[in-house]
Amino acid sequence: MTAASSVENNEDYSLCSACGGECCRTRPGIEAPERFLTAASPAEELARLLATGLWVLDRHYGIPYSPEKGEKGDPDRIILYPRPATRQEREAGDVQVLPGAGECVLLGEDGCTLPFEERPRACQALAPAEGFACTSSWTRFDAAKEWLSHQKMVGKALSILASPPAPKV
């Protein structure tokens, strides 16, 4: 499946190989809802991805808000959003994240094993720069804001994963 994002390809192999893959070796990037919203059943598509064991549901604590717009946060709210698993998370075999940094399961010897257009939104949004001065046009806060209105999809995907498979006839 191809992600729906139309972010322009900003790959820079020489910069990223000189860096050694700091981002991919510490925190896999979050995916945006669009990837799932284009599927016939977004929740089933999310469940299918999570069932591969290569993806997990990360947690964002609290709702990002802009006080200048009169918005209010909610520190007790937890927003779940998907990202590729770390190697430790894949070994643990759960959709829940493990604390701490870890290498993305999709990182290969020559960089990301996914073509640019199939990478998570946060990975596409990270613009490489020298000296670890990389910048991102789509942050964890943006991810939390976008996923806030799709938490029902996430809940449904978790229900699908928890359901026993239908007996074969």
Ligand code: SF4
């Ligand atoms: S995007 Fe930045 S942190 Fe990630 S591998 Fe490239 S240079 Fe390193």
Ligand code: SF4
């Ligand atoms: S999906 Fe690819 S670009 Fe994103 S963190 Fe994993 S290896 Fe890196």
